[in-house]
Amino acid sequence: DAGVTQSPTHLIKTRGQQVTLRCSPKSGHDTVSWYQQALGQGPQFIFQYYEEEERQRGNFPDRFSGHQFPNYSSELNVNALLLGDSALYLCASRAGADTQYFGPGTRLTVL
């Protein structure tokens, strides 16, 4: 079992650009959540997908959007990038009420 995987590992973008991050959940998991972790802070919940729909959303603007595919993999899209979007983006998957498993993250740098 490969666990939760994310791509790419690192990404550098400039202000105003758009970015897409990808996540493959752990085998057997159907729920995927995305988090933003700024340096020195705890992860902040962005949104959660289940059955290809956004089920819950944290306090993030509409520039942050996502998608879940039939195979449960997910994408996070961020439009009109700001310097403040620079962070580690973490994906987590789970099945039901079980433990969340996190991927290694994608480090996004916005210049």
Place this chain on the structure above:
Amino acid sequence: KQEVTQIPAALSVPEGENLVLNCSFTDSAIYNLQWFRQDPGKGLTSLLLIQSSQREQTSGRLNASLDKSSGRSTLYIAASQPGDSATYLCAVRGNFNKFYFGSGTKLNVKP
């Protein structure tokens, strides 16, 4: 809105000491609480998950307790080792499947 606080923010101890990390949350209506370990620049590794109906969980040298009514959890690490050096994060799963993290405790165990 759920607020999760972790004290202390940083801790440095000599090898072999027993130590306690604290986590508090403002809304006691939680489904579970999870402790994670995060190494620098890496994703999160789940250590212990405590369901709201449970009082504690143990795994090896780690013991986590939960007092839901008072909004507190502690992570006890016995006989600390340099390999335990990392940031420890607690997270609560609240209503509507939203997850809230603390900012973490950065632990340094000196040889």
